[in-house]
Amino acid sequence: MEKEETGSKKTVNVRDLTICDATAQMLEKAKRDGVETAFDRALSMKACPIGADSACCKHCAMGPCRLSSKDPYGKVxxxxxxxxxxxxxxxxxxxxxxxxxxxxHGMAMLDLFREVVNGNITDYQIKDTEKLESVAQSIGIETEGREMKDIALDLYKELERTYTQVDGEIPFAARVPEKTLETWRKAGIVPRGAMREIMELMHRTHMGVDQHYENITKQSSRTALSDGWGGSMVATEISDILYGTPSPVSVNVNMGCLKEDQVNIIVHGHEPNMFESILSSVNEPTLIQAAKDAGAKGINLVGMCCSGAEMMSRHGVPHAGNFMSTEAILVTNAVDAMCVDIQCIKQGLVKVADCYNTPLITTNTRAHIEGATHIEFKDHDPRACTDEVVIRAISRFKNRKGPVEIPKIQNIGIHGFSHEYINYMLGGSFRGSYTPLNDNIINGRIRGAAGVVGCTNPRVKQDWVHVELVKELIKNDVLVLQTGCSQVALAKAGLYTPEAACLAGPGLSEVCEAVGMPPVLGMGSCVDNSRILVAASQMVKEGGLGNSIADLPLAGAAPEWMSEKAISIGQYFVASGVYTIFGVTFPIIEGTKFHKLLFEGLEQQGFGKWGFTADPYEMAKLMIAHIDKKRKALGLDKGKERVLVDMATRREMSAA
Structure with missing residues (x-):
């Protein structure tokens, strides 16, 4: 473990890096221990200004070619x-x-589903048969009087087209509001199959193929839609069918979830299969006894990042933190194993884990890391992997070296607001619908809705932009739907409790108090952004707010994005009709024709549009202005008189 060379590196107050007290405490400890994290690397490595503006091309060996953001049309x-x-x-x-x-990710979930349905995998079963039927019905599969296995097999065959189909329209196009789908068809961007769209887009961007920015963007939209209404949506729906559709659950969040006297296992990544299996492993009596024999009081399973968000929503498993806290939590020296699968796994975790003698275990065949221990996870025998992870964690607990320092910080929040639960919450078991939501938007109690999603990025103060943006939105009566690492940022800030309604505007606060919900609804991991698309489609279907997603008083934001997945998510929201603002940075030069297309032209074609600002208050201002613009277009800009209805009038309404 290399010590930091004082005087050679810039000293920075950790409070300038994060608003998360637990992460700040661990960054101070990392500094004392001489341990480097992504925060340190971001400070010492400036972003390439040419790359940040997307003014370079390295797609062939004649380059790389660098153009100037100051004079973008000065050369080619x-x-x-x-x-x-x-x-x-x-x-x-x-x-x-x-x-x-x-x-x-979605195709892997679908492969697992097929094997479960065919009886080849028995460690997992279909837990939500109602969800199975509703998903099947949504794409035209007959369910009345049929066996579940037959419905499931038909659903598998139909959803497989999402990936492999070379012509036609993907199955979940059936869920898209008619006017929105009409816009896609007119533009020629209805996805055929995800494999074809991704392959074609990569081909078009090869040197010497598609050389018109508008045509390239058209295929970008088609590919992104194959993600949002295809790959991501399939992953979410199949996960719900196999593991249960989330409903509200109270969960502890932050590093205080670690227990010094227990074997602490962190699961970090994006696929729920491994997490579901390790949940069984940590409850295995023989392994619990082995932990006690090693001197522990038990085994403590904690999630991080997006697979953690899924388990938090489905099972109430505690969550330790988001993407930028994954190295910091190892600094506690209390983590006895960190088990990872795919996506958003920093290679730097290996070095930090090594400093504290913590096993870092990769499990997915797609994602090995040099220096990490690899224990292959196989769906046909999942416990072979997850039992071994627990055994190694117990061994590390027994041989812990050095002091343990766990931040004594936990935040309680309510998570698990799936589309299905929102439907039930608003209307009950027999009258479940989005009508109450639409009615309250129409009458002005709720101004509109906002999806706030995405990652955390060391180029900005961790969590700060998310928290300040959402506070501004709810203060102005905007209901917020949250996914991914941003969900954890808000949970740590205490915005996931019904009591947080006191921070909302008078209209939203009134609705929250009446329903008993927080002003911010956590919907799951980043792949669960598809839940927001389903919710938006349902709002259109209920009526009164226009005929397409583009008509809705709705906006989206990824305030601290960092991954390519975020760009795909942003583009499928824009192509679906949503004004979408990104923070931190954006790969574009302002004033170019491509910039004008993304930030203005797409909206003129009937889609949404992109926006950019790093400032949360400006971001909120832009989103609210867009919501107000949509309200005005719907004729909702003038406040309606609120009438108190007495019991006699209610009886008359019921009789009518």
Missing amino acids: GVCGATIDTIQARNFARMVASGAAAHTD
Whole structure:
């Protein structure tokens, strides 16, 4: 473990890096221990200004070609590529990579589903038969009087087209509001199959193929939609069918979830299969006894990042923190094993884990890390992996070295607001619907809705932009739907309790108090952004708020994004009709034709549009202005008189 060389590195107050007290405490300890984290690397490594503006092209060996953001049309690449072509290609490849990540995840879930249905895998079963039937019905599969296995097999065959189909429309296009789908068809961007769209987009961005920024962007939209309404949506729906559809549960969040006198196992990644299996392993009586024989009081399972968010929502498993806290939590010296699978896993975790003699265990065949221990996770025999993880964690607990320092910070929040539960929450078992939500938007108690999603990024103060943005939104009566690492940021800030309604505007506060809900609804992991799409479609279906998603008083934001997945998510929201603002940075040069297309032109074609600002207050201002613009277009800009209805009038209404 290398000690920090004082005087050679810039000293920074950790409070400038994060608003998370637990992470700040661990960063101070890391500094004392001479341990480097991503926060340190971000300070010592400046972002490439040419790359940040997407003004470079390295798609062939004639380059890399570097253009100037100050004079973007002053020169072209060696092949003649203009700044707009270069930017569109770079943007498209981020969409392709992000869509591929979600698509591969979704296809893995679908493969597991097939094997469970066919009886080849018995460690998992279908837990939510109602969800199975509703998903099947949503894409036209007959369910009345049929066996569950037959419905499930038909659903598998139909959803497989999401990935492998080479022509036609993906199955979940049936869920898209008619007017929105009409806009897609007119533009020629209804996805056929995810594999074809990603392959075609990568081909188009090869040197010498598609060289018109508008045409490249068209395929970017088609590919992104194959993610949001395809790969991601399949992953969420199949996970619900197999593991249960989330409903509200009270969960502890933050590093205080670790227990010094227990074997602490962290699971970090994105696929629920491994987490579900390790949940069984930590409850295995023989392993619990082994932990006690080693001197522990028990085994403590804690989640991080997005698979943690899924388990938090489904099973109430405690959650230790989001992406930028994954190294910091190892510094506690209380983590006896960190088990990871795919996506958002920092390679730097290996070195930090090594400093504290913590096993870092990779489990997925797609994602090995040099220096980490690899224990292959196989769906047909999952416990072979997860039992071994627990055994290694017990061994590490027994041989812990050095002091343990756990931040005594826990935050309680309510998580698990799936589309299905929101439907039930608003209307009950027999009258479940989005009508109360639409009615309260129409009457002005709720101004509109906002999806706030995404990662955390060391280029900005951890969690701060998320928290300040959401506070501004709810203060202005905007209901917030939250997913991914942003959900954890808000939970740590105490915004996931019904009591947080006191921070909301008078209208939203009144609705929250009447329903008993927080002003911020946690919907799951980043792949669960598809729940927001389903909710938006349902709002259109209920009526009164326009005929397409683009008509809704709705906006989206990824305030601290960092991954290519975020670009794909942003583009599928924009293509679906949502004004979407990103923070931190954006890979584009302002004033170019490509910039004008993304930030203005797409909206003029009937889609949503992109926005950018790093400032949370400006972000909130832009989102609220957009929501107000949509309200005005719907004729909802004038407040309606609120009438108190007495019991006699209610009887008359019921009789009518």
